[in-house]
Amino acid sequence: MTTKIANTVGALMSALTTPAGQADPYPRYRELRELGPAAHTPDGTLVVSGYRLAATLARDHRLLKRPEHGLAAAGFADWREHPGLRLMFTSMLVRNPPDHTRLRRLVSGAFTARRVAGLRRAIARTVDRLLGELAGPDPVDFVDAFAFPLPVTVIGELLGVPDTDRLRFQPLVRDWAGVLDRLDGPGVARADDAATEISEYLRDLAARRRREPRDDLLSALVVPAADGAFLDDDELITMAALLFAAGFETTTGLLANGLAALLEHPDQAALLRENPELAGTATEELLRYDSPVQLLTSRTAPEELHSGGLTLPAGQRVVLLLGAANRDPEVFAEPDVLRLDREGEPPLSFGGGVHYCLGAPLARLEAQLAFPALLRAFPALTQAGPAVARKGLALHGLTALPVTTGPRSR
């Protein structure tokens, strides 16, 4: 019986690696949840699809990131020799306390709520400019014209990456972040090239900011904190790369997935158009309905642990399926229905615990400003062709979403 369930889980997880499974993972998630809030794959990994269990395990600081096991199993025991793997798997995202605590404290001191709140007007101005460029009678790709340029402009301004340099990062970050989904020779080779270019660029920019500081995050990160703590050179580059990549790749996904959902649900689009004060709950619902991050980098129990009513043996690897948890009917009534005024538990799209997304307030602010403005500007907005799903599941988004805006209303 247990083997039969494990085989079913294994087959469902394999289906989630296919293009169709990645484009619409929800039917497979439903089947997984029907097996219970968690189930083992044939290789012993515990796959969690229930909301409450996923929330508990995400917050359990005793579970650790141990990427070296998965890397070795995929044939990359020498992962530190690969620039793409080194840049990703030495970053704060995959570190454990106390290293993680030190890194997170240093960046949090520079990435403050005040700095994010201070961006509101600049974000609104960028939204307005991009809407102006989007307007017209011909079909336009929403990803190229809005979902990518908005977050890359915002994180670029915040970090201090000059605007003329930002565009080249989209393909580079996509190649680099591919290692969160697939670990194979060609993918890692692409990630290595991309990470080398990203690191060289950021190393040069950091040197310039050290010589001539400006009012940006990179300048704030190159100087020691008040207590004398500081990031060494490699840590600085790794942090800047993580912030820059995480700052736009995921938010591009939120804007693209969110608009695709609104176009499929004109009644909900009309609700938000007429009630822009729903921007807060609407953003949470769009994050829940089709999360830009579908699963968390795996956690491992370093010793036997009891958590969420489970006994996790030493070495147990745990994968949390956020996208499945976000559609758990025990927590969200009619989870497959998009309801922009939904209240209740937050989606798990920003993770939880010590690794809870550092950029959540920024991503929320961008979406809360963008969606109502977009719908108000273009009452006749329609889809003009099929959306193209981004490869991969960890990061889940679109690479194209053709739309026709119609005339802009003022």
Ligand code: HEM
């Ligand atoms: C809708 C947009 C976003 C989503 C869905 C998202 C999601 C997530 C999730 C799920 C994690 C936790 C990963 C884990 O525990 O394994 C995370 C971590 C992180 N996110 Fe975001 N993110 C978004 C936007 C941003 C932005 C705009 C930034 C900007 C700077 C950012 C920076 C980070 C960083 C630095 C971490 C690592 C935190 C740590 O390990 O302590 N994210 N994000």
